Amino acid sequence: MIGRTLAIYFGRRFLNSVLGIFLGCAFLIMLVDFLEMSRRVGERDIDTLTLMLVIVYRAPFFTEQLLPFAVLFGSIGTFLTLSRRLELVVARAAGISAWQFISPACFLAVLLGVLSTTVYNPISADFKERANRIEAEIFNRQSGLFSSTGSGFWIRQQSVDGEAIIEAAAKSDGGRELSGVNVFVFGHDGKLLERIESRSATLESGSWRLSDARVLTPGIGLMSYHTYMVATNLTPHQVQDTLQSESVSFWDLPQAVDAAERVGFGAERYRLQYQSLLARPMLLLAMVLIAASVSLRVFRFGGIGQTILGGVAAGFLLYVSTKLAEDLGEAGIVNPIIAAWFPAVVGALMGVLILLHREDG
Numbered sequence: 217m218i219g220r221t222l223a224i225y226f227g228r229r230f231l232n233s234v235l236g237i238f239l240g241c242a243f244l245i246m247l248v249d250f251l252e253m254s255r256r257v258g259e260r261d262i263d264t265l266t267l268m269l270v271i272v273y274r275a276p277f278f279t280e281q282l283l284p285f286a287v288l289f290g291s292i293g294t295f296l297t298l299s300r301r302l303e304l305v306v307a308r309a310a311g312i313s314a315w316q317f318i319s320p321a322c323f324l325a326v327l328l329g330v331l332s333t334t335v336y337n338p339i340s341a342d343f344k345e346r347a348n349r350i351e352a353e354i355f356n357r358q359s360g361l362f363s364s365t366g367s368g369f370w371i372r373q374q375s376v377d378g379e380a381i382i383e384a385a386a387k388s389d390g391g392r393e394l395s396g397v398n399v400f401v402f403g404h405d406g407k408l409l410e411r412i413e414s415r416s417a418t419l420e421s422g423s424w425r426l427s428d429a430r431v432l433t434p435g436i437g438l439m440s441y442h443t444y445m446v447a448t449n450l451t452p453h454q455v456q457d458t459l460q461s462e463s464v465s466f467w468d469l470p471q472a473v474d475a476a477e478r479v480g481f482g483a484e485r486y487r488l489q490y491q492s493l494l495a496r497p498m499l500l501l502a503m504v505l506i507a508a509s510v511s512l513r514v515f516r517f518g519g520i521g522q523t524i525l526g527g528v529a530a531g532f533l534l535y536v537s538t539k540l541a542e543d544l545g546e547a548g549i550v551n552p553i554i555a556a557w558f559p560a561v562v563g564a565l566m567g568v569l570i571l572l573h574r575e576d577g
Contacts, residue, residue, distance in 0.1 A: 222307070227320035229298065234290030234328070241286065242279045246271050249278065256385075262354055270354075273347035276340035283332055287325055287500045288531040291507030292524060294321065299512065314571060318508045325504045329497025333466055337493060341465040351386035351395070369394070375447035378403045382424070384417070392419045397426065399446055408434065412444065423447050466493050484552060488545040491556035492538075498560040499538065505567025506530050509574065534563040 545555025
């Protein structure tokens, strides 16, 4: 059995490597997001501190997808470093098997997956909602006449008046509150009836309530209204499913599934998200096993570059397979439980089989 001191040493090396890669990539994502947000706000009078606060609140939501890659590359880096320094050779000479010295990394990967699901995801969802509120305030007070953000959120709806396309610069309250809104209303014959710009829109029963609206109607001209109503057939749950499902906290997902089922709306996306979060520890474990299967080769045997490339390719293939299965599950083609768990379980089993072949013959 591996000693406690050696297990702590291997585990600390693994954790430092994973956290270093994760934080480095997170910094790059925040930098790119800062540039994108700066482009979106344009020449609006927004102070840098407010913009940075939005970036910080958005960062956990974007970096959640980084964790499997951080674990994969962190595991490869850790095992290769230990092998290059001949520490794994000494461990093998002391009678410690490969299964024993990868066990600390496997345990920490599962622990990171549990913490990511139960702690990091709820924090990510809460921070994303705070970022949405700040964005809504920014675009609510700064939107100009018939301006377009160039990027944002789009909703297409049908109502008794015909079809309408809604563009919003920001959203909050699960998509029930929109800011920086442009609405294009079409009649049943497909002709444009009116274009509406509003600082904010609130979803009510059977209608959107637009505040400080400017309405441009062909043949009539521009009119201003303090409040303007646009009919809709959307329910709050439908809007939330369209705009906000990914930022629902892990602990709130069972209630979201029940609410969607009560109104007769498809809950597959919520079920899939819930199962994917439950399967995250298994996915991270699979990444460690795949990394170990390609990184435990002794340096003097050569072929390290090809081995590492194979491990990276296998990790990306596992991630792509996971996303493909999630798309199938979201479309209702595959059961959400199978879509979420199958790639992670298969990846873990493949890593175990390769290790058994290389280590135990």
